[in-house]
Amino acid sequence: MKTLIKGGRILDPATGHDAIGDLWIQDGKIESITPPGAKAPQTKDHVISAAGLAVAPGLVDMHVHLREPGAEYKETIASGTRAAAAGGITSVACMPNTDPPIDNLAMVELVLSKAKYQGVVNVYPVACVTRGREGKVLTEMGELKAAGVVAVSDDGDPVSSPALMRCALQYAGMLDLLMINHAEDKGLSGKGVAHAGFQSMLLGLSGIPRSALEVMIARDLILAEETGSRIHVPHVSTEGGVRMIREAKARGVLVTAETAPHYLVLTDDSLQGYDTNVRVNPPLAEQKDQEALLAGLRDGTIDAIATDHAPHSRREKEMEFALAAPGICGLETSLSLILTALVETKILTLLQAVQCMSFNPARILKIPKGTLKPGADADVVVFNPQAERVIRASAFLSQADNTPFDGWKVKGEVVMTLVGGRSVFENNEHTKAIHPA
Numbered sequence: 001m002k003t004l005i006k007g008g009r010i011l012d013p014a015t016g017h018d019a020i021g022d023l024w025i026q027d028g029k030i031e032s033i034t035p036p037g038a039k040a041p042q043t044k045d046h047v048i049s050a051a052g053l054a055v056a057p058g059l060v061d062m063h064v065h066l067r068e069p070g071a072e073y074k075e076t077i078a079s080g081t082r083a084a085a086a087g088g089i090t091s092v093a094c095m096p097n098t099d100p101p102i103d104n105l106a107m108v109e110l111v112l113s114k115a116k117y118q119g120v121v122n123v124y125p126v127a128c129v130t131r132g133r134e135g136k137v138l139t140e141m142g143e144l145k146a147a148g149v150v151a152v153s154d155d156g157d158p159v160s161s162p163a164l165m166r167c168a169l170q171y172a173g174m175l176d177l178l179m180i181n182h183a184e185d186k187g188l189s190g191k192g193v194a195h196a197g198f199q200s201m202l203l204g205l206s207g208i209p210r211s212a213l214e215v216m217i218a219r220d221l222i223l224a225e226e227t228g229s230r231i232h233v234p235h236v237s238t239e240g241g242v243r244m245i246r247e248a249k250a251r252g253v254l255v256t257a258e259t260a261p262h263y264l265v266l267t268d269d270s271l272q273g274y275d276t277n278v279r280v281n282p283p284l285a286e287q288k289d290q291e292a293l294l295a296g297l298r299d300g301t302i303d304a305i306a307t308d309h310a311p312h313s314r315r316e317k318e319m320e321f322a323l324a325a326p327g328i329c330g331l332e333t334s335l336s337l338i339l340t341a342l343v344e345t346k347i348l349t350l351l352q353a354v355q356c357m358s359f360n361p362a363r364i365l366k367i368p369k370g371t372l373k374p375g376a377d378a379d380v381v382v383f384n385p386q387a388e389r390v391i392r393a394s395a396f397l398s399q400a401d402n403t404p405f406d407g408w409k410v411k412g413e414v415v416m417t418l419v420g421g422r423s424v425f426e427n428n429e430h431t432k433a434i435h436p437a
């Protein structure tokens with residue numbers, strides 16, 4: 001039996017394909033893309049009508065906090081991967097700031113085994129750069145890579161010592177393991193809770209200067225250049241960050257970068273009202289920063305859009321702004337926010353948006369995902385880019401609901417998500433139409 005996704009707008013950033021057609025799936029793999037109606041399905045084939053819908057490689061989110069083990073009250077691998085599927089995401093790289101942290105073989109195996117039995121999308125663990133995320137002793141990167149980790153990071157904390165980071169880059173480089181360093185100099189961010197600027201001053205919130213992000217990016221670019229190793233800069237949020245990465249890329253430094261949807265749609269103006277759901281690290285910055293990020297996405301300086309999905313419980317958010325945990329849930333809003341703010345406004349084409357959310361992160365992580373080429377795993381998202389919907393945090397499949405986007409009217413609805421050819425999420429409203437009773 002084959003699955004036919006029929007008559008959709010098929011987007012494959014790996015080949016530049018963007019045309020109406022039929023997508024054929026067999027035995028969990030992409031079989032072919034054919035012109036609409038060119039080949040008739042057999043009676044036993046499963047046909048999914050995608051007329052008016054987009055059909056793209058399942059999204060790859062390279063920055064996700066699944067919180068397991070240790071903070072299962074916020075999220076679990078089971079709930080987080082279901083939330084991913086609802087957002088059209090079929091692969092996630094999960095960060096190691098768990099409790100205990102993912103810094104040894106046993107922890108990697110635990111995450112992989114939970115993902116296998118309880119998860120519904122592909123989970124790629126990121127392991128710590130240093131034991132216990134303490135910034136003192138390097139982890140056994142070779143052993144971790146052999147166990148299946150795709151990158152190392154002490155996310156949530158930077159590797160503060162330049163000497164240790166230099167050494168870590170040399171090891172990671174030798175192993176061809178991606179280094180992701182949390183872009184924050186803790187000495188500069190101090191006890192700050194919001195971007196240091198007019199808004200934080202007006203609201204009486206202690207500020208985090210943009211240099212907190214930029215000093216760490218500058219240091220890491222120098223070390224990556226010297227060692228010749230790859231470095232990936234997470235959650236880029238300021239103009240200076242974009243500029244330095246652009247210059248480093250032009251010099252041939254092996255740097256890649258990501259930003260998150262919240263930096264593309266919000267600025268520090270949204271601090272007014274003290275909604276703790278906009279407290280995030282790095283903090284939301286200014287209009288000129290947002291413009292620089294958008295320009296960076298357009299010219300390829302910023303390669304990927306990743307959610308930095310950071311679920312927290314209500315009791316960690318329902319309190320005074322300065323005391324609330326930083327982070328925003330992103331898995332179930334990311335595609336719609338990008339479609340609404342970047343594609344509708346023609347900042348990116350739909351194909352470019354899909355590229356930043358699937359093919360590019362897969363390429364950076366060196367995982368065989370993010371494409372609809374024949375033979376690739378049939379990880380597919382079918383979505384309606386035009387459908388209007390209202391984001392409802394209460395309907396999230398994530399265990400958490402910390403989002404500043406509750407009630408936002410957005411474009412874009414995920415209709416179906418397939419992993420290895422199997423449906424892992426179906427939007428009931430739509431599938432009723434696809435499979436009439």
Ligand code: DOR
Pocket residue numbers: 065097155156182279280281282308310311326327328
């Ligand atoms: O806002 C954030 N929350 N930024 C991070 O870097 C970590 C994350 C978390 O783990 O909650």
